[in-house]
Every structure is written in C-alpha cells, then in structure tokens.
Amino acid sequence: MHYSAYHSVDVVNGEGTRCTLFVSGCEHACKGCYNQSTWRADSGHLYIQALEDQIIADLNDKRIKRRGLTLSGGDPLHPVNVETILQLVKRVRDECPDKDIWLWSGYQLNELSEAQHAVVALVDVLIDGKFEQEKADPALLWRGSSNQIVHRFTRE
Numbered sequence: 001m002h003y004s005a006y007h008s009v010d011v012v013n014g015e016g017t018r019c020t021l022f023v024s025g026c027e028h029a030c031k032g033c034y035n036q037s038t039w040r041a042d043s044g045h046l047y048i049q050a051l052e053d054q055i056i057a058d059l060n061d062k063r064i065k066r067r068g069l070t071l072s073g074g075d076p077l078h079p080v081n082v083e084t085i086l087q088l089v090k091r092v093r094d095e096c097p098d099k100d101i102w103l104w105s106g107y108q109l110n111e112l113s114e115a116q117h118a119v120v121a122l123v124d125v126l127i128d129g130k131f132e133q134e135k136a137d138p139a140l141l142w143r144g145s146s147n148q149i150v151h152r153f154t155r156e
C-alpha cells in the first residue's frame, strides 16, 4: 500500500483530536475531487511497518490525547489497500481499545465486497459514497455532498 500523507495530530477529519492517514489509490474518479493526486495506487510513499508502529504509538501517546484514527484518501477500501488496512484496524482494536476509527470511502455500504466488509466491521464510523459535485454542500458535516451517508456503528 502507498499513502499520500500521515498527520499525527489532526482536528478536522472526524470528531476530536485524531491521527489521520490518507492512503493512495482511488478508482471512483469523482468530478470535482479535491484529492486527484491520490488516485494512482502507487503515488505518494510506501506504507511500511515502521509507520504502522508509529500510528499505534501516536494513538496511545498520553501527552497529546487522541480520540481515534481516521482513514481517508484516496480510498482505504480500494482493493489494493484492503488487506493492509484490515491489518491496521485489527491492530488498533487490539492495541488501542479505547480509540475509535473513522473511515471515508467512495464505495457504498451496500456494494462492498466480503473483504471490504471485514474492514468496515471493525470501524466505528463510515462515511460512504462518491463525491457528487451537483450535490455538494459546504454546510454538511463530515460529508462533501448530500448523497454521502454517515454510518455510525455500535460495536459490542
């Protein structure tokens, strides 16, 4: 997997203070996309074990308390990213049990593959659907366009 950016302290991509990873790779090609440089799956930087370890350490950092991890892009559920993202969200669940996970994807919840569902089963909030320019509304919270849905899951 490749990623375009990692912010260890972020207050704009989800509720609270967060760690945010913008992955590379997106096949939705939404008109008006704000992040076209992330479309190519091999753009940006190679995601390595050291970064994953750093994300876990940042989430557990007591000096700056993070509420959770945000996964955006690009698309974290792009088929080339799913396996690595699943490994990451499993680690967060195991090693950072009090943190939440938010994930933005251009795929809709009802069209996900089994592998994509395995990731979504471990996140707290999914914002799904392509960005549709004609439905764009800057007043929307956490969404760029009104077709997108904020799904809040209750995990056991």
Ligand code: SF4
Binding pocket: 026, 027, 028, 029, 030, 032, 033, 034, 035, 036, 038, 073, 074, 075, 105, 106, 129, 130, 131
């Ligand atoms: S899903 Fe997001 S990153 Fe992908 S093309 Fe649409 S707006 Fe851009």
